[in-house]
Amino acid sequence: MRSEDVQEKDEKVSRRDFLTISALATGALALLGIVAGVFRFFKSDASYEEARSFKIGKPENFPVGTFRNIADKKVFIVSDDAGVYAISSVCTHLGCLVYETDTGFQCPCHGSKYNQVGKVISGPAPRGLPWYEITQDVDGSLVVDSSREVPAGTKNRFS
């Protein structure tokens, strides 16, 4: 009878072990909570970035054959027979601004080259220059939204 008692006691966690384990566990949990909180704190909730969609003016400002670099918005607006389209001027490698050349675009930083439609033809850039959505506002002016990408080759005619 007595010896069974003792045995049972052995299998259970002793009071000391229980307290040690729970102390360690709560300590670990608290630490985890703090770390998570710190990371969450660092994640910025307010962003000071500019709005990513902007008006560029009436369609008649972009007759066929237009090639315009809207530098402060980091986008090229091109217009040809098939319509108007917007290509980003930010290199997809590490974010330098590309400039136009006879054959397309060229990045000054690590030598990425793109063709006229923004496809990578050489250099380290991992993907082509993104094309942005162009829509028309009620007042008739064109709106480029650089947070929305469209498949390369999407050209729209507006009037």
Place this chain on the structure above:
Amino acid sequence: MNETGQSGISKFTGNLKTLADSFTSSVFRGGKPSSDKARASVIYNNFFMHIQGVKTHINTLRPSYTLGMGLIALFLFLIVVASGIFLMVYYNPSLENAFKTVKNINNVVFGGKVARNVHKWAGEGMIVFLFLHMARVFFTSSYKAGREFNWLIGIVLLILTFALNLTGYLLPWDQLSYWATVIVSNIMMSPKELTDSLGLTKFFDVGTFTTDFVFAGLNPGKESLNRIYLFHVMLLPIVISVFVGIHFWRIRKDGGLTKPEDFSVRNSDIGYVLEPDKTSGIFPTHKTYGLMELAKGKTPAVDKDIENTVMSWPNLLIAELAVLMVTLAGVLIYSYYIDAPLKEMANALIPENPAKAPWYFLGLQELLSYSAFMGGVGLPSAALLGLALIPYLDREQYKVGVWFTDSTGKKIAVESFIISVIVIIGMLVFAVNFGWLRNWFPEIPQLVITLINPGSIWVGFMILWSLFVIKRTGSTRMGAMALFVMFLVSYVILTYFATEMRGPNWGFYWSKSQWPIH
């Protein structure tokens, strides 16, 4: 009460006369030490000096052994901290003011330009001397058992020093800072290159997480500058100080610097060692002093080559003071003649052409220009991991403390030097002349470009070569030697190549003078 019968006033004047002496002795408990015992107690009882042993091995004092590299790096750090505090008086980390205040410091503030130059050059000097120090430690086998952990701490210090320099580079908010910030934030995003091509970004977006953490958003803006400043003046210096403390404490506990097994005093040692004063003092010659005598186990310092130690005061202190003076003089002279650059104010619309990273990252930038992820994250991590593992993979304990181990070691070092110079130059020439995969197969998937590029091939070659050396010589030490030599060579050559031969559009030019004018 008057105990001696002197008048109060004469006692007072007497005290006044001996003020200098009594003040000195209140600071330095024992006064100027005149015996070995007193010399020992100076080191032992002094807050700043007790980090050093009471006695120092003659080998440690030989200038040709340590070359003072680690010490120089430490002094440079102290200079950086001191000059940094001066710059903080005028600098303001906001988008509107950052550039103006730096300009102010440069052009208006009294002594501002020198303070800024000193800060900048001492900071960059830290990188140079950390590398040299690391090479010294490596080539004298000083990372071997008992000291492996301190080698790791050293690598942590190297990384922190890079971070310290980089964050400082971003603060002036001129064109260099701005475009470096853009590039760094994009490098932090670059793990996406890998997760994207594996389709993992949804679950595990490390790129966005770290970028947001450091720059408060994905495009560098006013919040970014604030954070970078915080990292630069608070977080990194504090963490570095802590690790420096651990680094030095470990040196003490590991029994001082390494020394060769068969050390013997040479005649030339007399030139910089004062003979111990055997006539006074309480110390027998066959012991070191410290708690370690009470502990069981392998304590490296006890009873090892005690005859060849000398008192740290004054031997070690003179040497340290000399290094400090040389370091200070070097920094001041350099800063007097060479100004830290300051370009126009940051302009988000006009990238620099070529947009180059600070020189200590240019070697990486060369690799970046093959793949953002590999060059910016993958290969540096691989290199650091390799360096960290060296003491755990090479545990041979012979000839510790001897430069280049033995004649085979010298041979392997020279051989690896020649081979790495040839291979890496060959690789660069090839990539410049023939381009790389994308130029030949435009449709190639990005994953292939990420994994197979000149950078990763070079690292693969280094690994294979050192395995080959291990096989040939039957020694892991020789393999480590080959790997380390190749690492240093590639760092230097890539840095030189990217600094001098990469021009506008990252094109190849034989020298800067051939850059097209634009």
